[in-house]
Amino acid sequence: MQNEKINFLKTYLSLYIDHTTVLEDLNQPDSKYVLLDVRNAPATIKKDQIKGAIAMPAKDLSAHLTELDKSKTYVVYDWTAGTTLGKEALLTLLSAGFEACELSCALEGWKGMRLPVETI
Amino acid sequence: MQNEKINFLKTYLSLYIDHTTVLEDLNQPDSKYVLLDVRNAPATIKKDQIKGAIAMPAKDLSAHLTELDKSKTYVVYDWTAGTTLGKEALLTLLSAGFEACELSCALEGWKGMRLPVETI
Amino acid sequence: MQNEKINFLKTYLSLYIDHTTVLEDLNQPDSKYVLLDVRNAPATIKKDQIKGAIAMPAKDLSAHLTELDKSKTYVVYDWTAGTTLGKEALLTLLSAGFEACELSCALEGWKGMRLPVETI
Numbered sequence: 001m002q003n004e005k006i007n008f009l010k011t012y013l014s015l016y017i018d019h020t021t022v023l024e025d026l027n028q029p030d031s032k033y034v035l036l037d038v039r040n041a042p043a044t045i046k047k048d049q050i051k052g053a054i055a056m057p058a059k060d061l062s063a064h065l066t067e068l069d070k071s072k073t074y075v076v077y078d079w080t081a082g083t084t085l086g087k088e089a090l091l092t093l094l095s096a097g098f099e100a101c102e103l104s105c106a107l108e109g110w111k112g113m114r115l116p117v118e119t120i
Numbered sequence: 121m122q123n124e125k126i127n128f129l130k131t132y133l134s135l136y137i138d139h140t141t142v143l144e145d146l147n148q149p150d151s152k153y154v155l156l157d158v159r160n161a162p163a164t165i166k167k168d169q170i171k172g173a174i175a176m177p178a179k180d181l182s183a184h185l186t187e188l189d190k191s192k193t194y195v196v197y198d199w200t201a202g203t204t205l206g207k208e209a210l211l212t213l214l215s216a217g218f219e220a221c222e223l224s225c226a227l228e229g230w231k232g233m234r235l236p237v238e239t240i
Numbered sequence: 241m242q243n244e245k246i247n248f249l250k251t252y253l254s255l256y257i258d259h260t261t262v263l264e265d266l267n268q269p270d271s272k273y274v275l276l277d278v279r280n281a282p283a284t285i286k287k288d289q290i291k292g293a294i295a296m297p298a299k300d301l302s303a304h305l306t307e308l309d310k311s312k313t314y315v316v317y318d319w320t321a322g323t324t325l326g327k328e329a330l331l332t333l334l335s336a337g338f339e340a341c342e343l344s345c346a347l348e349g350w351k352g353m354r355l356p357v358e359t360i
Binding site: 011012014015080081082083084087088090091094095 | 121122124125126128129130132133136138200201202224225226228229
């Protein structure tokens, strides 16, 4: 049972990336990560997003895969960690052969740490 | 590793149903889904519930399985997405041969979207 | 697919322990569980912790494994259920051969139930 737990945790954790790693990379000239804001809400509801993120609602993602870059790693996020939208987007990206992970703690955690956002 | 991630995400997401799908179904004359409110709190603490839900505390679920209908799909929910009570109820239902899933974002998400609730 | 869901849920739930079980055990003279507060924040940010917990930031855990007791079961917790820090600590502990699980609903849930905390 311990091995099953360990394998489960390894796979689970491999789906996530923490905000520190993302933020440090985004400050580099040739950053590897691209943030995708997969919230389905309109801009009037979203109001702001993580600085430098691309708005890519999960419901539209499949139709926009050809615009994405296979040399990048996409970091998806939704409002909070409690939703399943980020994992839906992640499944779409991984199934299409992209490198992708979910931002640990989502937008809520990013804002809670007072990390950079921008008005949209 | 990508295949493991994809399989993990597929199984994870198969456990959930989103509020839109549930709400549309509940508005049909012959709805397929039945909401089970599995919170263990007494009614005085719960105060309200999703409109049309059946109060079925997770701690009592095993004793009430014979009252459930195998032609329905049960949608369980707890207070928030962060608890494990919904998944405990889900395991009980699936192990007993019922179709069941967990409401994505739980009661908190339902109320956040201002979807219909009722006083209890 | 039902078997995959059931196995997934069993493994997922085996990672967690609920606050009632922990609290009852901690009230025994020879308790089995030891709470590890794995938050990485300094004490000035944390302010309080679960009563009797040991402060063991996840970032320092690997360096302190030799101080832990293989006859105990370690219960890790972070601020909320939405973070991945608890699961990172859990993976470290299980991989090193310790018995360990994560506190369901984390510190947030413990405080929400008004269970005992202590100033640090």
